[in-house]
Structure formats: C-alpha cells, structure tokens
Amino acid sequence: MKKLILLSGIVLGLVLALWAAAQSSGFKVIVHQDNPTAGLSAKDVSNLLLKKKTKWDGSGIAADPIDLDGGSTIREAFSERVHGRSASSIKSYWQRQIFSGREVPPPEVRSDAEVIAFVRRTPGAIGYVSSDARLDGVKELRLVN
Numbered sequence: 001m002k003k004l005i006l007l008s009g010i011v012l013g014l015v016l017a018l019w020a021a022a023q024s025s026g027f028k029v030i031v032h033q034d035n036p037t038a039g040l041s042a043k044d045v046s047n048l049l050l051k052k053k054t055k056w057d058g059s060g061i062a063a064d065p066i067d068l069d070g071g072s073t074i075r076e077a078f079s080e081r082v083h084g085r086s087a088s089s090i091k092s093y094w095q096r097q098i099f100s101g102r103e104v105p106p107p108e109v110r111s112d113a114e115v116i117a118f119v120r121r122t123p124g125a126i127g128y129v130s131s132d133a134r135l136d137g138v139k140e141l142r143l144v145n
Contacts, residue, residue, distance in 0.1 A: 026131030027078045029141040030116065032123050035059075039142035042082045048126050049082070050093065051103050056124060065106040066118045066127040074112075078128045082143075 029045055031037060036058065040048075047053035049065045056063055068075040070087060079087040094105040109115055112129040119125040120137040129135075 027074050027081075027128045028131055028133065028135070029082075029126065029128050029143060030119050030135060030138045031126050031141050032119055033137055033139045034123060035061075035139060035141075037141060039144040041145065042084075042143055045126070045141070045143065046083045049106065050090075051106070061124040063126060064122050064124040066115055066125060067106045067108045068112075068115065068128070069108045069110050074128065074130045082128075 029040075035056065037056065044053065048063045049067065051063075051065065054063055055061065068078075070091060072087075076087045079085060079090050083090055085093075094103075097103045097105070107118075109118065112133040115127040115129050116133065116136065116138055119127050126141070
C-alpha cells in the first residue's frame, strides 16, 4: 500500500511538472497598439515573421517583425505552433535566405521586455512574448483558424 501511495505521488508530481512546463512555454502574438488588425491566422503570422508578407493589409504599412533569440523556449513553442516547424528548422530557413541573397532574418532579442519595447515604438511591428508577459503599450493579436 505504501508503494502505491509513493508511486501515485511520483506520477502526480510528474504530471504537475509537465503541466507547469506547458504553461510556461505559452506565448502571445503582439503588434503596435495602433494596428487595426484584431486577429490573423497562424499562416498569416508566419508569413509576416518569415518576411514572405511585407505589408499589413489595409494600411499598407511595412511589417517589421522581431524574434526572440534561438535559445528561448517561447521561440520553440511559437515556431512549432505558428510555423509548424522547429526553431532550428526556421534558423535553417534564414540561413538559406541569407546565402541566396534574398532576405535577412528579423532582429533577435533576449527578453519579452525588449520585444515589447520594439513593438511599442515601431508602427508596423509584430512579435511574440511569453503568455505571462505584461503588455504595456502594445496590443495582443488573436490567432484565428
């Protein structure tokens, strides 16, 4: 009986740890507060971040993406959900773009605060931050299907 209780406690602990890890790797897509767009599909967000789409619909303002650095768990979650590929696959995409002379990747920053500051001061900006980031002066963009 003691072994069963101990095993149940271990399993519960693992489940809680996995749940906490999943919660901490959530993200929010953000844009400049004056951007009239309320929501976009994951494909449209991906196209903006990969610079396949360079202007915002309706306004014609240049899209200005920003990325978290490569070691970020938030970047990995974003890449998997929005691009449908791993962050390392996206890095390879950018290496091919650079090598072919087509495009350079968005700037990379280390923190949510840096992403928020960039988006706050850049009218065409789009980026992503952790789901628990405080969004001062920027707007969350809803992902729609």
